[in-house]
Amino acid sequence: MSETGGGRMDAFTHLGSEVRNALSERGFTTPTEPQRRAVPALADGRNGLVVAPTGTGKTETAMLPVFDALVSDGGPPDGFGALYVTPLRALNRDMRERLDWWGETLGLEVDVRHGDTTDYQRRQQATDPPDVLVTTPETLQAMLTGSTLRDGLADVEHVVVDEVHELAGAKRGAQLAIGLERLVEVAGRVQRIGLSATVGDPHEIGAFLTGGRGCEIIEVDVTSNVSFEVREPAVTDADERLASELLTTPAMASHVRAIREIVDRHDSVLIFVNTRQTAEALGSRFKELDADIGVHHGSLSKDARIDVEDRFKSGELDGLLCTSSMELGIDVGGIDHVVQYNSPRGVKRLLQRVGRAGHSRDAVSEGTVITGSTDDTLEALAVADRANDGAVEDTQVHHGSLDTVANQIVGVVMDVGETEAWHAYNIITRAYPFKQLTEETFRAVAMELHRNRVVYVDEDDDTISTSGGTWQYYYANLSMIPDEETYEVYDMAGGRQVGTLDERFVVNFAEPGATFVQRGEMWRITNIDEDDQQVEVSPIEDPAGEVPSWTGQEIPVPYAVAQAVGGMRATGGRQLGTGTPKDAVARDVAARYPTTHRTAGSALDRMARHVTEQDAPVPSAERIVVEQAGSTVVVNACFGHEVNETLGRLVSALLGQQTGSSVGLDAGPYRIELEVPSRVSATDVVAVLRDTDPDHVAGLLELSLKQSETLKFTLAQVAAKFGALKRWKGRDGVGLSRLLGALEDTPVYEEAIREVFHTTLDVARASDVLARVQSGELGVEIVGERTAVGAGGRSAGTELLTPEHADASVVQTIKDRIQDDRVKLFCVHCADWSHETMVRRVTDQPECPRCGSTRIAALSPWADEVITAVRADDKDDEQDDRTQRAYRNASIVQSHGKRAVIALSARGVGPRNAARVINRHRETEAEFYRDILEREREYARTKAFW
């Protein structure tokens, strides 16, 4: 949209006199930039997407033209005139206060409806609809099915979707997109207005909002008035003292101190953290220090949240520690500085968070990123640098989610009782995320719902109608947000709760003995109480040398950011490699990036050691470095979480296939850490990268996912949305593995796979990486030790990936069994000596202590008749035969030693088969035992099972 006219008041002239008068009364004489640019198009009734930072009057930008339309042309309709849809309930209170003023002034009724609205209010709203209703996507889902409410919804002419970028990337948004099409069925054409924070691809969001009906994009640049600094605090003596007071590390104490100093220097500071675990860890420290800093996150009760918001707004609290919930437009008054604790991981997050500061017009938003490690600092610098360039990440619209289709088929049926299948298909495929949905897939989903008794499909009439389970399903599944339980973490020794854990982690990783970090301390799980949803732990007093099983869910680092870090490493590595002193390189970094000389120096420590002391190649955007120590292989690869997760799963799957063993995988943005079976080396890992056809990646991954814990958990979530799983709680009743078995080959399964691909993998880029490795464009080097850069990662938890035909454990069991078996050694030379022992005690070359011969037969402990036969002077035919066999047995032992004893101890393996097994000259012990196992199975197949 181009700038409209020259005068600053021009935008408001597109509005009628009533709204213009109200504007004067409110004291708004000059439109903000988004208002100036968007109001004319919106007042004209067009669809529009307003992309602007929080606090630039976005709400009014959308609502002034809507109010204007409602008060003009004979006043508002009888029903709901406009819906204002917002993803967070917490927003509504504040939004309503702002909208109420306009409503009162213009004589319009503005009301709120969400999960907490009383029954009385609901009835009121149904019989006498307000002119503007503020609501959530889920409440809209419920409203669409009520007959009285549908009468009111028939009058809707405008829908505003706030924070539309948040919704576009989630199944929640995919559901809303269909919900809006269902609204069109009732209301006819509706003007759609989206409000969004900065996104990389506003046109995609616009298409999502409108179902591709055309959308004006009004985008306000935010990068010009933000400023960042990245700082890793230096540990001082005071920090050392603080650390012992807070029972934490000096580094953590320095972070606490640095944040407090920033808060003290300003009036109102928001402190953003990336995970709830971090919020809990940092929050408890501030509490112990009695700092004027409150904690705000999604798990708090509503009352506690409102209380802390109000105390911060009133100035009682100087700092507010918060998670992503505060990125959205909750009004907590003026903010003069934002702290981001640890790298924000992406440009969008940094801009949105820092954008919360300095909202008086034209003021610069200032933010400080406090970092705690080399990776953290370099990444924060890369993100800040990209933010200055305006390189905001694209939002990935959640396309084609089949559980959403299932959910909304039920919705359409609930709206009208019975529908023709093609009609439901048309409504759903009008929504942008479902444009590509085929009729065949749609039918498969409908049939799955039918089988699960959620709807009734009449294939002859081609209709879908309600069944006994429809109503119950729909109201249990109004939301596409997965139902996830939270477990309380309870310190048995200290007798206190230390935090909470998401079910996902409890299911995937937690078992007695597992260790994890919470509140900056390390804990060991002693018990998991499913009934009370409690994880009982004890503190690990001396965590040195302990590797945590997992650390909690991290926000993924995008490919572009990880590549930018790889670029910084390449530059720094080159400078250090050509003899530039670290100090000079640090000065160069501080000149080019928003950080201090000291922080840059600290971030270069590892790389300097890597280059100057180890003389190792630096892993960078142009080079993968694979290093190995013992059973740990680390692939240093700057590709971000999704690509590395993809490559890691690929390597694990193929190594698993080769060895029959599980492989441990821990993928981070800069490293893929693998725990490999013995005899697998870095070379084998590199071979996978060099030899795998890039076109086969998707297929190979799908196969490997079948076995994974990740899939099982997602499957349970998806199954609930298909009505295939109705009352599933934790691991109660139906185990996850049985669930997997029961749902294979259904659309439920297909969707679970699709979701894992969409949310955690990046097959296209991973395939591209393989192609670049294979063309030589990307270098791969192997280092035979752990490097300084390679060892700088933090574990996020190791997942054990087991291949479909995992037989390493069986082979190991057979080996143990044979080693424990008893064998009778008998010297056929003197025929005098025999000795019974365990196979594992047999020497490499058994020798007769009587006569010194090495012609020793390895016999079963019960084979006394063989010994009798050999010793007999006058042999019958059978004894003759036995004696010959004993001689053959002994000659194999003579030439092959203990290996022959092992083979001969196996079940149904006689001298001839033993010779065959040995003559294959297998390289590894596992292969040797696998051959023995094959012989034993053959015996079971052809002779006797037991």
Next chain:
Amino acid sequence: MALVEPVLGEPAAVAETGGGRALVVADYHAGIEVSLRRKGLEVEGRGPQRRRRLRRLVREEGADRLVVLGDVGHAIGAPEGAEREELAALFDAVDVPATVVVGNHDSGIEDVVPADVTVTPSDGTVLGDVGFAHGHTWPSQAVLEAETVCIGHEHPAVRLTDDVGGTRVQRAWLRGPLDPAPFTDHYGEAVDAHGDLAVFPAFNDLSGGTWVNVDGQGFLAPFLPAGCPDAELYLQDGTRLGRFDRV
């Protein structure tokens, strides 16, 4: 050839029953889907697949009798609805005489099965030299004194771990010589339990199992493991894993 020989790759065995040849399976659990649905998991009934598989085994093994070692049904209490239908269809489809040993899930079974199906008491029965019981309670002395004793009930499975730490769980057979001592204790008189015990894997693949090689996963049968302390584990593909307490 042993008196009771497992069918390779199947949770079933063939028993020589003195002139006859019986196909033996355990824990069929007809109608298990009904209870899974009650627990909240909607699954399609797999009765037809189970039935086809069993018919095929009877035919391929040339059996002249079917023996089900208990828990042919699933619901505790008299069978009804889908389960009753599946049971009727099952015995209708099997064209050899059938013997059903009553298991803990089988109360009221005699009223459901056709008249030509032999329903034995819950302490089991003997055909030829082979004893058959479910295993949830003590088998009769006659069963225990047979050359081979077949039971179900345990749904034995084994959890194997590789050296990286990955695990897999598989169904398994348990087999070993009986120890008469616990039976003699129980009955208060000498029981000549001198034969072998064979514990069958569950026929129904939607049912759970006992991980017999994992501590804390106790046996279900009141006479195990004492009644067969040297039992060995076998996978269905014929892999002999070794003693259950050392795997």
